[in-house]
Amino acid sequence: MNDRPYLVTGAAGFVGYHVVLALLARGDTVIGIDNINGYYDPALKEARLGNLAAGAATKNATFIFERMDISDTGAVAGLFERHHPFRVVHLAAQAGVRHSIENPGSYVQSNLVGFANILESCRNAGIDHLTYASSSSVYGANGKRPFSEHDNADHPVQFYAATKRANELMAHAYSSLHRLPTTGLRFFTVYGPWGRPDMAYFSFARKILGGEPIQLYNFGRQSRDFTYIDDVVATMLDLCDRPARGNDNWRPEHPDPQSSAAPFRLVNIGSAKPHSLGALVGALEAALGVKAEIEYLPPQPGDISDTHADISNLSAYIGSAPSTPLDLGISRFAEWYRDFYNA
Template identity: 55%
Template sequence: MKFLVTGVAGFIGYHTAVRLLDRGDEVVGVDNINGYYDPALKKARLAKLGGREGFSFLHLDIADRAPMNELFRVQRFDKVIHLAAQAGVRYGSENPSAYIDSNIVGTQNVLEGCRHNGVQHLVYASSSSVYGANAKLPFSTHDNVDHPVSLYAATKKANELAAHAYAHLYRLPVTGLRFFTVYGPFGRPDMAYFSFTRKILAGEPIEVFNNGHHARDFTYIDDIVEGIVRTADRIAEPDPNWNAVLPDPASSNAPYRLYNIGNNNSVGLMDFIAAIEKATGREAKKVFLPMQPGDVAKTYADIDDLARDVGFRPSTPLAEGIGRFVDWYRSYYGV
């Protein structure tokens, strides 16, 4: 199959491209290599992909309509995995326009490209952040998510709504995946586990928000990628049991599906830090701080639908995943 992977220089995009190439698919990757975090890391990921047979790369911003239209017209993709986005919850308070340009305008351009060029299936990245002020745990795709607490979350919810409209109007098969805190080798430096590891190894204090009372459903990158690829292989179809009187947000009478991908396990922040301390062999110096704007206290994914429909449950233990990340970090940065 011929895949478009947007955000291919990103953490999840890079690993997804590797997985597709390993099984013999052709991958065209696009990325604008922006400066939200160190572009050198993105270029290093691309360098590892550059020598692979079946891979090609275009330096392209998905928010630029004309080049995106041309990309779809010329390349004629079988399937699209849309992972490009302006990431980060707290950054939305500083630069909201970046989220509108990338997450709203960019996703619209992807939807239009798929609509007009016979794409068989679009799989796109949503986020656990859409659950916002919801307190019911575990988070379920069958519950409404109408109270985002960050602009990032609001744009991801908007993506879900736009995707459903395209599935309904144009019968474009679309599947959304709500990722829960993803970690692993070649990860994002703006994520807590990355900065914790860097600071612990450097002997610097780490900032522990919400006074250490956060809990997250940490999901190892290989599990996320396996879920993405298996979902891409299972083209979304209308749900024959969907009821317009009691509408289920996770499915539709259109070819539309929505899944959580998480480890189905919520880990306390202090336990998470302890795992990094064990993997590094060093104790962290901790500075406890209050909850930050846009944060949520706890995440926990209900993944029963994913297991039922695509036959997969993330299962990498936290200690194993953190150990692999710390090993990569030491090797990559020469620590």
Template identity: 55%
Template sequence: MKVLVTGAAGFIGFSVAKKLLERGDDVVGFDVVNDYYDPALKEARLEVLEQTAQHTQGTFTFIRANLADKAIVDQCFKDHQFDRVIHLAAQAGVRYSLENPLAYVESNLIGFTNIIEACRYNKTPHLTYASTSSVYGANTTMPFSEKHGVNHPVQFYAATKRANELMAHSYSHLFGLPTTGLRFFTVYGPWGRPDMAPFKFTKNIIEGKTIQVYNHGNHSRDFTFISDIVEGVIRTSDQIAQPNPNWDSNNPDPSTSYAPFRIFNIGNNNPVKLIDFINAIEQSTGHSAIKELLPLQPGDVQDTLADSTALQNAVGYKPSVSVEDGVQQFVDWYRDFYKA
């Protein structure tokens, strides 16, 4: 197949694109390669994709541009007939959304609109896009289920991703465009983002620097290893969304529809206390962390836990990498990449 992967220089986008190339798909990557975090890491990921394409039957084409530029997005779809679109580009980060909300409007709202419009006019068979567990916001019922209400986000980032889900449903309804949203839980692993806790903790622990531990490490996250995420994303993209024939408007299921629309959680279904995750990094690095214990930050949620049963039933998704193994793989990659 020919697949468009937006955010191809990003952590998840790169990992998905690499896996698609390895199985022989032709991949068009699209990314602005901004400086939200170290562009050198993004460039290194792109080099790996170029190298991977040279040793597989797949091809890799890269478009360095902003998804908010509608003309370039339209030209991309004109030049290529995509069998699938996997839209992973977004302005991420909970705390940054408190500082620069307009960046989220440009990427998560305008960029998403340009992509879904292009899918509509070019009759793309299936759009799979990234949502986030952050949409559950003030919800405290565990585990988080796609059937729960998500109308009370606690930061602007989550609000924009919830907007994507609603926008996708409108296009599925109006134009019959098959769409699937994936609510990612905390993703970590090799080539991970420097702005995320696993990366920052590992870096500072190895360098003997203090780590900031919010909520005294007592909150939990459903840490999910990147290879498990990639497997779920590709399986979901391969299976085109279909209308739910049993959808009942009197008792509506918010995760499906009479239209070709789906939303899935994609997580590990195994919450880990932050302090235990730090302990795993200490074990893998052989260093003890110097901790600065701080209160929970504005916009953070206390706990996350995914109920991924629906995704497992739909595409056979079943995460297999333990936190101990995943942390060790990340630490090994970090030491090799940064010669640490």
């Protein structure tokens, strides 16, 4: 237990909700912020917040929520001055690959301006450790598999990915200039109960139960490194509690993108077990007890054909790695989905 509060941005989001639950369960005080935007159903976000408030009361823990947009510089600075957080888990962002093609301005405000506000407030407050969400999408046009943090990631193929890579570079600048310990988490297709409705597995479940055809792009020839939410949260908190340190073996003549002489690091959070979209559909069919109708379509702009995480750095840092099998994780999601939507 730590009496000094953790600040979790994006607390009403999918990953943020589960992170706050885990922190409350171990007795930590949590300050949560979210702007509850309409990118997907705000009612789902409000339901998550209701659960967090109830969970805090049950565990006799402290959860304080403030509705706030991280692109509001004054509001973010004021929040840090009021609550004096100890560590920050930054998960607030404008999500969605295809939406970034249609509406890049919202990504500039949330993912760039908002992240700059968080960095500056962390610097001014002397934060012990900033842990923030990046994405496997930063690997972009990199054809090497599995994706390793030691490889170059400077060829994003969507604007969303470009903003996430920019976050990593911004974090390194603050780690280098101000000795702010930062850890960037490159998430690989996180799924599970209370998930995001814009994610494929979530929309597939809705369509399968509704008797609608599901669309498999690139004619179904895609695979993803699906990573179950409980595994993600456990590894995140373990890393959060181990502030980044400078790498004494880092050399400027052979710069390694994964770490630095500054207290900075990047870590893949994945299962290292890619599954095809066909396998995902099969797991959903088994869990829901309904056969899917499938429509095969060409690739979409900005899609990466397959993702596969190298998690050797993660294992070295914490001694463990995500391990929940896809069929088990999907069955847990399906159980939650039927209950929440009375489906």
